Amino acid sequence: MKVLVTGGAGFIGSHVCDAFVRAGHEVIALDNLSSGKKENLDPRVRLEVIDIRAPEAAQLIRAERPQVMLHLAAQMDVRRSVEDPRFDAEANILGFLNLLEASRQAGVQKVVFSSTGGAIYGEQDVFPAPESHPTRPVSPYGVSKASGELYLGYYKAQYGLNYVALRYANVYGPRQNPHGEAGVVSIFCQRLLGGRECTIYGEGKQTRDFVYVEDVARANLLAVEKDSSGAINIGTGVETDINRLYSLLARSAGVDKPALHAPGKPGEQMRSCVDNALARRVLGWQPSVELPEGLRRTVSFFREHTGRQAS
Missing domain, CATH: 3.40.50.720 (NAD(P)-binding Rossmann-like Domain)
Incomplete structure (x- = not known):
């Protein structure tokens, strides 16, 4: 085809x-x-x-x-x-x-x-x-x-x-660029691997549904x-807050340093998560890569491509 x-x-x-x-x-x-x-x-x-x-x-x-x-x-x-x-x-x-x-x-x-x-x-x-x-x-x-x-x-x-x-x-995943909401993964990866501090806006309790x-x-x-x-x-149907996302990424990157916190961004959506029951039923699809493993693979990709901003 x-x-x-x-x-x-x-x-x-x-x-x-x-x-x-x-x-x-x-x-x-x-x-x-x-x-x-x-x-x-x-x-x-x-x-x-x-x-x-x-x-x-x-x-x-x-x-x-x-x-x-x-x-x-x-x-x-x-x-x-x-x-x-x-x-x-x-x-x-x-x-x-x-x-x-x-x-x-x-x-x-x-x-x-x-x-x-x-x-x-x-x-x-x-x-x-x-x-x-x-x-x-x-x-x-x-x-x-x-x-x-x-x-x-x-x-x-x-x-x-x-x-x-x-x-x-x-x-999220390898080749990701730092634009859009999910770009937080690539932004954190680049900063963690470059020895720079990461900033979480607000308390970090806002949630997203991260899919590999x-x-x-x-x-x-x-x-x-x-x-x-x-x-x-x-999507995965699972909510993950930004504090946990940072913790998982920092662990994968071998960094033992807390993130900085800055004032929250006005109008930011606090929770987002989608039901994948229809995808399971009509496509036979379900996510196969859990978040810790997907983040580990993503960190490995950015480590191998130091200095390159993937898109």
């Missing part, structure tokens, strides 16, 4: 490329390399350096006619989306529409969309949040991801374009292989 992975040279995208190459598929990565890196890619992956907003991106889809598009390219910095919501919408809404129109014209059979399980739900009513939880995004980034899901619903109803929207929890990147890549593969559609949460 020929698959197109947008954002394929990035953190999650490159792991998705790896999963599909291992499964024997032909993989094309589309990436403008604004944060992705060529060295993240397996040599068997063909890289096309194009911005998703460009006409050339649509032309590539129409020329290659992939059976599946896995859409991971995005403006994914929540803070930047707040500062510049127009730029966020240009990349995450207009850029995606550029690809969707071309996919419809090229006869793409399925789109796997990287959505968000944290930003899309906002302040949760229940923990962990199921897919039926109201979507109440409190950032332009969350709004753009919710919009992407709505457009996918339209394209399925109007044109029969099947899709799965994977609502990720906080993804290779588990996320496997979910993308299963979303293509299984006859599934609609929104599906991809």
Whole structure:
């Protein structure tokens, strides 16, 4: 099968490329390399350096006619989306529409969309949040991801374009960049290994659902292989507070020093966690890498790539 992975040279995208190459598929990565890196890619992956907003991106889809598009390219910095919501919408809404129109014209059979399980739900009513939880995004980034899901619903109803929207929890692991909420793992890794102090904002009791990147890549593969559609949460269903996260990372890095604490950031979501029961049922997916082991692997990666900021 020929698959197109947008954002394929990035953190999650490159792991998705790896999963599909291992499964024997032909993989094309589309990436403008604004944060992705060529060295993240397996040599068997063909890289096309194009911005998703460009006409050339649509032309590539129409020329290659992939059976599946896995859409991971995005403006994914929540803070930047707040500062510049127009730029966020240009990349995450207009850029995606550029690809969707071309996919419809090229006869793409399925789109796997990287959505968000944290930003899309906002302040949760229940923990962990199921897919039926109201979507109440409190950032332009969350709004753009919710919009992407709505457009996918339209394209399925109007044109029969099947899709799965994977609502990720906080993804971490090797090649991670320091942007976005889950970037706290890479930031702490870089600082701990560099002998610098780490700062936790607030009391450190805010929680997140941390899911390992290779588990996320496997979910993308299963979303293509299984006859599934609609929104599906991809997370562990376990809340971990930032104090515990720091403790686990410091232990893996061999550092015996407490973190500094600074005033909390206004408007920061205090708790976030997603229910993965639907993923277990329809995809046969469940996380296989527990947090201490995933963090150990991540620290090992950063130790081996000292001085390199992975993306």
